[in-house]
Amino acid sequence: MTGHALTRRRLLAGGAAAAAALPLSGCDPLGQNADVDTVLRSAETLTMRVQRLLLGRNALAREFQATDISPSFRVNGTSRPGSEEYAALEADGFAHWRLKVDGLVQRPGAFSLADLKALPARTQITRHDCVEGWSAIGQWTGVPLATILGAVGLMPNARFAVFHCADELELTFDGSGRYYESIDLVDAFHPQTILAYAMNGADLSVGHGAPLRLRVERQLGYKHAKYLMRIELVQSLKDLWGGNGGYWEDRGYQWYAGI
Amino acid sequence: MFERTANGPKPARSTLIKRHSIATRLTHWVNALCIALLLLSGLQIFNAHPELYWGRYGADGDPAVLSIGAESGPSGTRGVVRVGSVTLPTTGVLGLSTLDGRPVARAFPAWLTIPSYQDLATGRRWHFFFAWLFVANGLVYLLAGVLSRHVARDLAPDRDQLTPRHLWREILDHARLRFPQGDEARRYNGLQKISYLAVIFVLLPLMVVTGLTMSPAMDAAFPVLLDIFGGRQSARTIHFITASLVVLFVLVHVAMVVLSGPLNNLRSMITGRYAIREKGSDR
Numbered sequence: 001m002t003g004h005a006l007t008r009r010r011l012l013a014g015g016a017a018a019a020a021a022l023p024l025s026g027c028d029p030l031g032q033n034a035d036v037d038t039v040l041r042s043a044e045t046l047t048m049r050v051q052r053l054l055l056g057r058n059a060l061a062r063e064f065q066a067t068d069i070s071p072s073f074r075v076n077g078t079s080r081p082g083s084e085e086y087a088a089l090e091a092d093g094f095a096h097w098r099l100k101v102d103g104l105v106q107r108p109g110a111f112s113l114a115d116l117k118a119l120p121a122r123t124q125i126t127r128h129d130c131v132e133g134w135s136a137i138g139q140w141t142g143v144p145l146a147t148i149l150g151a152v153g154l155m156p157n158a159r160f161a162v163f164h165c166a167d168e169l170e171l172t173f174d175g176s177g178r179y180y181e182s183i184d185l186v187d188a189f190h191p192q193t194i195l196a197y198a199m200n201g202a203d204l205s206v207g208h209g210a211p212l213r214l215r216v217e218r219q220l221g222y223k224h225a226k227y228l229m230r231i232e233l234v235q236s237l238k239d240l241w242g243g244n245g246g247y248w249e250d251r252g253y254q255w256y257a258g259i
Numbered sequence: 260m261f262e263r264t265a266n267g268p269k270p271a272r273s274t275l276i277k278r279h280s281i282a283t284r285l286t287h288w289v290n291a292l293c294i295a296l297l298l299l300s301g302l303q304i305f306n307a308h309p310e311l312y313w314g315r316y317g318a319d320g321d322p323a324v325l326s327i328g329a330e331s332g333p334s335g336t337r338g339v340v341r342v343g344s345v346t347l348p349t350t351g352v353l354g355l356s357t358l359d360g361r362p363v364a365r366a367f368p369a370w371l372t373i374p375s376y377q378d379l380a381t382g383r384r385w386h387f388f389f390a391w392l393f394v395a396n397g398l399v400y401l402l403a404g405v406l407s408r409h410v411a412r413d414l415a416p417d418r419d420q421l422t423p424r425h426l427w428r429e430i431l432d433h434a435r436l437r438f439p440q441g442d443e444a445r446r447y448n449g450l451q452k453i454s455y456l457a458v459i460f461v462l463l464p465l466m467v468v469t470g471l472t473m474s475p476a477m478d479a480a481f482p483v484l485l486d487i488f489g490g491r492q493s494a495r496t497i498h499f500i501t502a503s504l505v506v507l508f509v510l511v512h513v514a515m516v517v518l519s520g521p522l523n524n525l526r527s528m529i530t531g532r533y534a535i536r537e538k539g540s541d542r
Contacts, residue, residue: 028374028376039388040384040385041384043384043388043390043391044384044387046391047387047391051474051477051480054477054480054481055476055479055480059479060479061475062478062479062485064315070316070321072320072321073318074318074320127315127316127475127491129475129491130308130318131307131383132379133304133307133308133495134310134312134317134318134319134492135316135317135491136318137316217479218475218476218479219475219476220475251380252378252380252381252384253379253380254380254383254384258474258475258476258477259387259473259474259475259476259477
């Protein structure tokens with residue numbers, strides 16, 4: 001995920017520059033220096049490797065009791081996608097909405113809400129942690145992503161699942177403000193990674209991502225893409241929008257959001 | 260006691276001893292750098308959601324144990340800190356501060372955060388890089404401290420330093436700004452040892468562990484973290500409290516360095532050499 005290769009020279013130069021950062025006024029230019037940025041980003045790879053080592057594939061996020069559910073659950077990011085397409089889908093209760101699954105798969109598919117609800121479901125009460133620092137606990141019901149991936153069959157070179165969403169968080173001419181997210185296959189096949197269509201026992205509200213949102217419980221909130229329209233299996237994230245694997249990642253946030 | 264030499268009276272009252280090993284000196288300064296940058300980037304992260312809660316969850320609308328913000332009133336906008344039911348006006352520093360001559364609503368002012376402008380992603384990048392360096396440096400210090408017996412020899416209080424009478428006298432001496440001289444200056448005083456041990460073995464590890472408890476992946480790997488601290492939001496609040504205690508320690512530490520001979524203390528932490536002034540000298 002780094003912008004350019006981390007060589008020993010860059011590490012030393014960047015490290016020395018970072019170490020000289022004590023006078024506060026000096027920190028802003030340093031933070032914008034490419035070598036310093038590369039050095040700082042190197043810690044992210046380390047964090048992901050170490051956390052994955054400690055986690056293993058299947059360690060579960062804690063699941064809570066019904067009495068632990070937050071009395072209110074903050075709606076974050078988009079509260080209602082602005083497109084006419086979404087308004088039309090919402091108008092008839094998402095009867096014409098389809099989840100497309102394509103890319104590096106053997107049998108590209110399209111799933112209606114009824115199709116998804118007919119599949120075996122998983123219900124989990126988990127904590128949602130925003131990158132900003134707040135947390136809320138909610139109950140989620142949905143189809144394990146592994147079930148869908150099994151149904152379409154992955155090509156051997158598929159490495160990431162990309163989630164394309166209906167909401168545009170930033171209005172742009174080229175569409176680069178469209179929300180998207182990505183996870184690798186470790187998280188895609190994790191038992192708690194579900195495509196949720198219900199929250200706290202009711203259909204997902206528009207504010208929380210109707211008709212379908214991703215839950216990827218061992219990572220921060222921005223990974224939990226709302227308003228899912230399409231899941232694309234890819235080998236690399238480089239060719240998508242900013243190339244960093246997500247809307248917020250293209251704006252500087254870490255792709256691995258386990259911390 | 261005087262020593263006379265051929266050149267006339269000359270006070271031989273000061274001897275240089277070796278106080279700090281190279282490992283102590285290096286890790287001390289790396290630690291100082293890390294703590295400074297962790298604090299400033301931590302305040303940037305706090306600014307993204309300037310409220311603290313107790314328990315498993317907490318967000319806007321949930322009861323906060325502390326919040327820093329700006330509120331509008333009849334006399335204009337003001338910065339406030341709320342702790343429980345107490346509201347403190349803090350305009351100018353907390354909640355509302357001046358940036359480029361204009362009032363800005365932000366919890367901690369621009370001059371206290373990395374980067375100065377609001378940028379959570381960059382703040383997190385600095386914070387986690389220096390968190391790794393801080394932990395690696397701390398492990399080097401602990402390993403060296405155990406192997407060289409620095410912890411057992413220099414930090415563990417001696418039996419005579421732990422009597423109530425002795426500690427009380429040390430408290431009075433500190434209050435009067437009288438610091439040990441002569442042979443007594445060859446070792447750390449009792450209060451010094453106790454505070455160093457508390458920072459090294461309680462406060463700083465607590466910083467790391469409460470920080471890790473905020474990571475959803477770490478909570479999945481070690482769910483016991485949530486039981487220890489009573490939830491992610493409690494851990495976040497404890498992280499803020501322990502950071503405040505570290506700041507308090509640094510302020511007292513630097514004050515003591517300045518009051519008890521700044522040049523001698525600084526030299527000992529740079530070159531390792533510390534001057535002992537003989538007791539009862541007539542200077």
